Amino acid sequence: MMIEARGLVRTFKTKRGPVQAVQGVDLDVADGEIVGFLGPNGAGKTTTMRMLATLITPTSGSATVAGCDLAKDPVGVRRRIGYVPQSGSTLPEAVAGDEVVDHARLYGVSKAKAIADGQRLFEELDLPGLWRRQCKTLSGGQRRRLDIVMGLIHDPKLIFLDEPTTGLDPQARANLWEHIRGLRDRGATIFLTTHYLDEADALCDRILVIDHGRIVGAGTPEALKQQVSGDAVRLRLADHAGGRADAGAGGSRRTNVTETVIRIVEKLDGAIEVEAVADGVNFRIPRGGSVLPGLLRQIDAVGIELDGVEVHRPTLDDVFLTMTGRSLRDDSPAPADEPEKQKEAVA
Template sequence: MEHIVLTNGLKKSFKTQGKTVEAVRGVDLAVRRGEVFGFLGPNGAGKTTTLRMLTTLLTPDAGEATLAGCDLLKHPQRLRERIGYVSQAGGSDRGMSAWENLVLQGRLFGMNRHNAAAQAKALILAFDLEAIVDRKAATYSGGQRRRLDVALGMMHRPQLLFLDEPTTGLDPQNRARLWEEVRRLRDSGVTIFLTTHYLDEADALADRIAIMDQGKIEAEGSPRELKKQIAGDVVLLGLSADGAHNEKALELFSTQPYVREASYEQGHLRLYVHEGEATLPEILRLLDHAQIGLKTISLSQPTLDDVFLRQTGRSLQEA
């Protein structure tokens, strides 16, 4: 499948308080045309800096990239004509209506009045903005304003749309509604580059995911492929023992044939096991025999957080 984004060794550093901070440390990405590509990582991982480089808002210190057939460094103006960008802050003018915002956006991209009006009308219908079309954006709810932001990003019919943390601050209903808009855009042929720190959002929307931490790509693949790296089920044990007993429990389970991996972190023993339901009784018997108290126990399938934990040694939610 044709790639719409290809990067090689992108780097970006900033100087702050007399020190140099490497925000992005050699990022290689390959995004396929027509997919939702999830860019997952904790706040401060370098996601937004990478996004701002890809959208021509920051100049890379090193590396190269081609997006929508344009060289990032050689043809930035041509590239801007082919991509859309919806930042975390949004781009609507709060003192203008949805109609005025959309028509102005079209005119800024060189559309004549007739074409700008026609595209604005189509997007108002597509994003369900009819009821608020003539109201000032300052009066919109968070979900309404976010739908307008995405519509603005689509006004010039881009091949590639960048969405930076699009659902941050939205309630569950508006979040689910925006998810449906993202899926609809993907089905219409638009490639979506989506940054998020929400595990469920990346899992639900993305065809493929890159996990970023501390300026580097730690893992890449489809959600299913990434989770398959962690074979078996996850058993999480909340122990009530002291430090010596915790070490004993870790050593005990590390030697069991049905346990693929065992680790202890912040009062919990994490086990990756074969056939979790079948092994739970044996786990309980071992704890009882070793006289190690148990506060809680849970069984689950591997998640993207488990993938992040495997790659970085810490939980994405904690990070």
């Protein structure tokens, strides 16, 4: 395993008293995986990543990261990992190539090798001709790729990426996804946080979901979606048949038609959340696509006309709503540990 953590806990001291930002996290990351570590704001994901990267010390628990014991050999962990923070790590006035070489020298890489490897990475990450450019003159996507070059320059086995595509335009995001897949293809293990569910779905071999400091879900994107209660199906009734009750006989007839459809749907094995809506009936059911042919025949047999049928497979957003009761982009406040984080320095 590239990462094996058991019972990781981190408690911060605040004016309001102790805050347990991480509450006994267990996680495993295999060699060569791209693992997404996802959770709403304040869930504990950044605190967990910072512990695994040796930026803060766990209050309790144990972990082996890149073959080194997190508590007994933090220096060994640092030598074997790359860490790309969300905020970036370059100085605006610095020259891009100098930043890369200086970073490599901190890891004991010779200047000649740092220049050769850095220029090669510039080519691989679509930064040709920018070696002597000041960082402040680079675009957002170029600066983000420069951050990744700095995280890779010492050839780490494990790379931590904290929100790698935040602030990038769609094209730059898509390009960076390809670069991240390329890192995995070259043998690296990637552990990343992201607020973009499409990013997690497209990139990650496996996803870990954290909420309130605990892991609440783990699996492949497809496996997690299958844990949500079925596909969402909408039956849109024809204008002259469906809808909620209105005044008069016409409204009563529409109500009767809707109730008839609901009774048919409720007899389906596994149908849940059956409800009348303005234009028809909504429900959830496993394998919605395979259920529909028989359902449509039953509805047609009683003379009810449909205006349309929609089937939506579960998304990762559905997974989050099911597991945490809130969206990944919930604007809940971050845990009250920021003052402590600012005081902590890399040992």
